[in-house]
Amino acid sequence: AQSVAQPEDQVNVAEGNPLTVKCTYSVSGNPYLFWYVQYPNRGLQFLLKYITGDNLVKGSYGFEAEFNKSQTSFHLKKPSALVSDSALYFCAVRAYDSNYQLIWGAGTKLIIKP
Amino acid sequence: NAGVTQTPKFRILKIGQSMTLQCTQDMNHNYMYWYRQDPGMGLKLIYYSVGAGITDKGEVPNGYNVSRSTTEDFPLRLELAAPSQTSVYFCASSDRGSNQPQHFGDGTRLSIL
Numbered sequence: 001a002q003s004v005a006q007p008e009d010q011v012n013v014a015e016g017n018p019l020t021v022k023c024t025y026s027v028s029g030n031p032y033l034f035w036y037v038q039y040p041n042r043g044l045q046f047l048l049k050y051i052t053g054d055n056l057v058k059g060s061y062g063f064e065a066e067f068n069k070s071q072t073s074f075h076l077k078k079p080s081a082l083v084s085d086s087a088l089y090f091c092a093v094r095a096y097d098s099n100y101q102l103i104w105g106a107g108t109k110l111i112i113k114p
Numbered sequence: 115n116a117g118v119t120q121t122p123k124f125r126i127l128k129i130g131q132s133m134t135l136q137c138t139q140d141m142n143h144n145y146m147y148w149y150r151q152d153p154g155m156g157l158k159l160i161y162y163s164v165g166a167g168i169t170d171k172g173e174v175p176n177g178y179n180v181s182r183s184t185t186e187d188f189p190l191r192l193e194l195a196a197p198s199q200t201s202v203y204f205c206a207s208s209d210r211g212s213n214q215p216q217h218f219g220d221g222t223r224l225s226i227l
Binding site for chain 2: 009044045090098101105106
């Protein structure tokens with residue numbers, strides 16, 4: 001079965017420290033991978049995607065993500081966290097042979113403390 | 115550029131009532147989606163559409179119906195509201211192509227009492 005796992009319900013980071021939000025996946029074929037962010041009472045916003053090519057993908061607001069095919073992971077990273085990064089983060093994957101549907105992780109709440 | 119607009123933002127329904135959640139997008143996207151978001155569960159796809167006149171079931175379609183008469187609009191209908199349908203509903207749209215990101219509305223928070 002195809003699935004996406006975000007193993008941490010919550011991640012706490014001090015402002016200025018690097019942050020990592022983890023995502024692993026299990027899908028057939030070559031995956032298309034996405035990260036989205038959700039602020040309170042808002043819809044999800046696209047951050048970045050991996051389709052092919054360089055394993056390190058850069059996105060909005062200084063975020064980047066590293067694709068690791070052997071570990072089937074797509075972890076979200078940022079070198080220096082801001083309090084304004086506090087939000088809910090979702091990883092999603094679209095299997096190559098899907099009907100344009102996304103498989104979503106359950107989300108990770110990121111809390112950045114001043 | 116408004117993007118994806120959902121109405122209403124909040125609604126309380128009684129069991130057995132019906133309602134339509136409205137969604138419209140102004141980006142000329144072919145693909146549109148309806149999700150429900152329950153706490154700690156991520157997003158579940160209810161229905162999706164790849165163009166006007168074409169709709170298909172997602173993961174959790176029971177109790178819902180959709181139509182897509184225009185490119186812009188993709189309303190979601192609840193016929194007989196049940197407490198299990200209490201959730202936050204998101205509409206999204208994307209351009210053609212499976213590598214295109216989805217653009218979301220701000221959601222409709224629905225309570226069934």
